[in-house]
Amino acid sequence: MFEVLTTEQMYEADRRTIEAGTSGDVLMENAGASVVAEIVSRWTTRAATVLCGPGNNGGDGFVIARLLRNAGWSVRLGLLGDVEKLTGDAALNAGRWEGAVERLSPALLVGADLVVDCLFGAGLARPIEGDLASLVQAVNDSGVPVVAVDVPSGVDGNSGEVRGISVKANVTVTFCRPKPGHYLLPGRILCGQVIVRDIGIADQTIRDIRPMLVCNEPGVWRAGINWPGVDGHKYHRGHLLVIGGATMTGAGRLVARAARRAGAGLLTVVAEPASLSVYAADSPGIMTAPIATLDDLLKDCRHNALVIGPGFGVGDETCSRIITLLHYCRCTVLDADALTSFAEQPSTLFFAIQGPTVLTPHEGEFARLFPDIEGDKLSRARAAAKRSGATVLIKGADTVVAAPDGRAAINTIDAPWLATAGSGDVLAGIIGGLMAQGMEMFDAACMGAWLHARAGGDIGPGLIAEDIPHHLPVLLGQLWRGVPK
Numbered sequence: 001m002f003e004v005l006t007t008e009q010m011y012e013a014d015r016r017t018i019e020a021g022t023s024g025d026v027l028m029e030n031a032g033a034s035v036v037a038e039i040v041s042r043w044t045t046r047a048a049t050v051l052c053g054p055g056n057n058g059g060d061g062f063v064i065a066r067l068l069r070n071a072g073w074s075v076r077l078g079l080l081g082d083v084e085k086l087t088g089d090a091a092l093n094a095g096r097w098e099g100a101v102e103r104l105s106p107a108l109l110v111g112a113d114l115v116v117d118c119l120f121g122a123g124l125a126r127p128i129e130g131d132l133a134s135l136v137q138a139v140n141d142s143g144v145p146v147v148a149v150d151v152p153s154g155v156d157g158n159s160g161e162v163r164g165i166s167v168k169a170n171v172t173v174t175f176c177r178p179k180p181g182h183y184l185l186p187g188r189i190l191c192g193q194v195i196v197r198d199i200g201i202a203d204q205t206i207r208d209i210r211p212m213l214v215c216n217e218p219g220v221w222r223a224g225i226n227w228p229g230v231d232g233h234k235y236h237r238g239h240l241l242v243i244g245g246a247t248m249t250g251a252g253r254l255v256a257r258a259a260r261r262a263g264a265g266l267l268t269v270v271a272e273p274a275s276l277s278v279y280a281a282d283s284p285g286i287m288t289a290p291i292a293t294l295d296d297l298l299k300d301c302r303h304n305a306l307v308i309g310p311g312f313g314v315g316d317e318t319c320s321r322i323i324t325l326l327h328y329c330r331c332t333v334l335d336a337d338a339l340t341s342f343a344e345q346p347s348t349l350f351f352a353i354q355g356p357t358v359l360t361p362h363e364g365e366f367a368r369l370f371p372d373i374e375g376d377k378l379s380r381a382r383a384a385a386k387r388s389g390a391t392v393l394i395k396g397a398d399t400v401v402a403a404p405d406g407r408a409a410i411n412t413i414d415a416p417w418l419a420t421a422g423s424g425d426v427l428a429g430i431i432g433g434l435m436a437q438g439m440e441m442f443d444a445a446c447m448g449a450w451l452h453a454r455a456g457g458d459i460g461p462g463l464i465a466e467d468i469p470h471h472l473p474v475l476l477g478q479l480w481r482g483v484p485k
């Protein structure tokens, strides 16, 4: 149940379900009933205004209006366009509605205790403009709670982008599976709480469609975790090299702490000799080595993973160092300065990537490395992964991970507390630590992003980056014991 479907895939699931014998009428009735179930579980009987559009999203609205009225609510319904022009299941349900069908106008909001937004769902085809835009603005200004059906009208289900203007909902009830727009910004904020309800589309139908996008939840990558066996040896858990900066040692130290907490068996910080004592003093469990020995270290295949970038410094020297490192095809995480250093020559980097590599840019670093890739975060991450041959993780409130083969995952956990210095270094360290233990790069990036976000959510206000590694044993312990699912 982790799949995320594009609007086109949702239409396809709908079509296959109807073809297999469940009528569109039944699906619409189930959709409307599921919204009403969510409404009555939150609000006592009161006055609702249902705003209906000219398609099936509006059709859902007619079902909702009828069922709410049957439940004793006082309901007003407004429709965009003429009722005679409705077709299919929407027309059928308009015929079942015994109340008045009013013209859409802000007057419909007067006296309403709840607004149900059924203007546009998956079929939003262009920006909302003119009188309709004024109505949406009036809804948002009214202070009345809003339940959006499928998506808040104006939010593009595939990208989360706003077309013209969007309803701002308190709760969004969608059907069968969520869409990218429920989790990508700004859609994520405009949806309020997202509820996904079953309306009778079989899980097998969804599997047959083979969606390549998932919510980043443990079920996606749990099977890829390499827990140590009873006879586990530290050398079975990998030996990670953290390439530390000469002066900005804090970043490398955070990477090292996080990677060890994530389970790397051994860890060596490789840096300029003058800074090694700083790294060594941070933690008695790490080893250190002068950077001049890096090539020799990499000739020993037990050094199977490396993280470079945080605090390392930007420049040509960083570029040539990274090109040499990539030649060894170790599991590699490139972050921060490692990405910015290639701003002038990104293709040199992409050409050198041969082994399992994860890039972890924030939006600024992404724009430097992929200046011509535009669009929503998901499309950009996918295009960047395809071009670079690396797994690309774009950080932010809606962190997206994309693999070169087209798989992608979106984070669904809200953790604004992670917006603090050093937090990204910790993420790079966690991913490096997981890859050192043999986890596949896409799984490692997803699991790293999940652990990071969960830690952020659990720790909450007051979080500093150092707290995140400290919290990992709690989360890893839960995963090891089989929770959360």
Ligand SMILES: NC(=O)C1=CN([C@@H]2O[C@H](COP(=O)(O)OP(=O)(O)OC[C@H]3O[C@@H](n4cnc5c(N)ncnc54)[C@H](OP(=O)(O)O)[C@@H]3O)[C@@H](O)[C@H]2O)[C@@H](O)CC1
Binding pocket: 010, 011, 013, 014, 027, 028, 031, 053, 054, 055, 056, 057, 058, 059, 060, 119, 120, 121, 122, 123, 124, 125, 126, 127, 128, 129, 149, 150, 151, 175, 176, 199
């Ligand atoms: N999938 C499922 O499993 C199920 C889906 N169900 C529901 O169906 C919904 C999808 O229905 P849908 O395809 O009819 O599209 P919908 O969102 O109603 O909009 C299309 C209409 O809006 C119009 N229009 C578009 N943009 C506009 C604009 N800016 N300004 C003005 N007009 C605009 C557009 O006009 P046109 O472009 O044709 O001129 C067309 O008339 C889905 O979201 C879910 O709620 C459930 O009932 C059952 C199971």
Ligand SMILES: [K+]
Binding pocket: 057, 117, 118, 119, 120, 121, 148, 149, 150, 151, 152, 153
């Ligand atoms: K809607």
